Amino acid sequence: MKFFEDIAIGERAELGHHTFTAEAIKAYAGRFDPQAFHVDEAAAARSPFGALCASGWHTASVWMRLMVEHQRRDDEARRDRGEPVAQLGPSPGFRELKWLRPVYVGDTIHYAMEIVEARASNSRPEWGLITLRNTGINQKGEPVISFVSVAFVERRKA
Amino acid sequence: MKDTVDRSASRLYGSVVESGVLVSKLYWEDFKPGRVFEHGPRRITREEIVGFAAEFDPQPMHLDEAAARETLLGGLSASGWHACGIVMRMCIDSFVLNSASMGAPGVDEVKWLVPIRPGDDLTLRSTVLETRASRSRTDMGFVKFIFELFNQAGKPAVTLTTSLMMGRRGDEARPA
Numbered sequence: 001m002k003f004f005e006d007i008a009i010g011e012r013a014e015l016g017h018h019t020f021t022a023e024a025i026k027a028y029a030g031r032f033d034p035q036a037f038h039v040d041e042a043a044a045a046r047s048p049f050g051a052l053c054a055s056g057w058h059t060a061s062v063w064m065r066l067m068v069e070h071q072r073r074d075d076e077a078r079r080d081r082g083e084p085v086a087q088l089g090p091s092p093g094f095r096e097l098k099w100l101r102p103v104y105v106g107d108t109i110h111y112a113m114e115i116v117e118a119r120a121s122n123s124r125p126e127w128g129l130i131t132l133r134n135t136g137i138n139q140k141g142e143p144v145i146s147f148v149s150v151a152f153v154e155r156r157k158a
Numbered sequence: 159m160k161d162t163v164d165r166s167a168s169r170l171y172g173s174v175v176e177s178g179v180l181v182s183k184l185y186w187e188d189f190k191p192g193r194v195f196e197h198g199p200r201r202i203t204r205e206e207i208v209g210f211a212a213e214f215d216p217q218p219m220h221l222d223e224a225a226a227r228e229t230l231l232g233g234l235s236a237s238g239w240h241a242c243g244i245v246m247r248m249c250i251d252s253f254v255l256n257s258a259s260m261g262a263p264g265v266d267e268v269k270w271l272v273p274i275r276p277g278d279d280l281t282l283r284s285t286v287l288e289t290r291a292s293r294s295r296t297d298m299g300f301v302k303f304i305f306e307l308f309n310q311a312g313k314p315a316v317t318l319t320t321s322l323m324m325g326r327r328g329d330e331a332r333p334a
Contacts, residue, residue, distance in 0.1 A: 012237075026161065032243035032244070032246050032247045032257075033243070033245075033247065033250065033256075034250060035244050035250070035254075035259075035261070048260070055246070056261075056262075056264075057239070057242055057243050057246055060239060060242070061214040061215070061239040061243070062214065064214055064215045064216045064237065064239050065213070065216070067215055068215060068217055085227075089229070089230045089240075090219065090229070090230055090231055090270070091270060092239060092269065092270060092271075093238070093267065093268045093269040093270050094267075094268050095266065095267040095268070096262045096264070096266070096267075097265040097268070098263065098264040099262070099264055108231070113192060124230075127230075147235065147264075147265075152230065
């Protein structure tokens with residue numbers, strides 16, 4: 001992770017992509033979102049979705065996985081170049097989460113994030129707060145998910 | 159108004175127990191502002207926290223006790239996305255599967271307020287904030303909720319605000 005001072009508004013990163021299998025969709029939904037259209041192909045075919053589709057929370061959780069892996073690759077590249085690596089802190093939350101289209105079995109979602117805001121933390125002077133707009137787009141180029149999240153990022157030592 | 163959901167009875171009869179009285183499936187018309195559903199407690203284990211994190215959020219504060227102590231959260235805690243999944247599952251078990259819910263188009267806001275730790279006993283309170291009819295569809299309306307997930311100390315760990323799409327009563331009786 002870059003230090004807070006080095007982050008520019010408008011910076012964008014492709015985080016990677018993920019293909020949703022029937023097994024993974026049903027495994028997630030069985031634990032957290034056991035509505036018929038997420039766990040049962042036949043029931044899903046009769047539902048307004050028309051086929052088995054991923055829980056929206058599953059689609060969002062995969063964003064987190066790809067974000068963590070992206071940051072890890074970025075951190076490794078910085079260490080290889082001999083640059084210091086800033087810590088990415090916890091997130092106080094997110095807003096404006098939209099599930100724009102269903103994610104069906106076999107869909108490949110490409111995730112990206114963009115920095116839309118950065119400000120110092122009032123309560124924690126050694127940390128800044130960044131706001132990200134996050135998106136997921138399927139293999140047909142259609143947006144399936146978007147949300148705005150906030151995270152703490154370490155500041156350079158004064 | 160406070161409605162208590164009894165899990166064992168709802169499993170037996172397939173309907174929600176409210177203050178000891180069985181009621182049938184809930185429709186849009188049944189959700190009035192101020193109505194409250196409570197569910198839980200449900201204990202969260204270290205295995206669940208680490209298992210979710212290994213799959214979806216492999217950061218030190220969710221995976222490893224020693225590494226987690228060095229982070230801002232000060233110890234092992236559940237991923238915020240795991241917390242959202244727990245809220246989802248508990249509201250499903252609380253009343254959603256016994257309702258005409260048609261899902262949600264999104265979530266207005268989620269706040270992660272207090273870390274969820276191994277062994278926490280979590281209780282979900284679902285409160286109806288407002289309702290409105292759909293302008294484009296006569297068979298459904300929107301019910302805006304705030305879901306609050308409390309730990310055993312009574313502190314809200316997560317709050318989640320969203321509008322569920324809910325089928326209206328009478329639609330099922332109407333000829334197709």
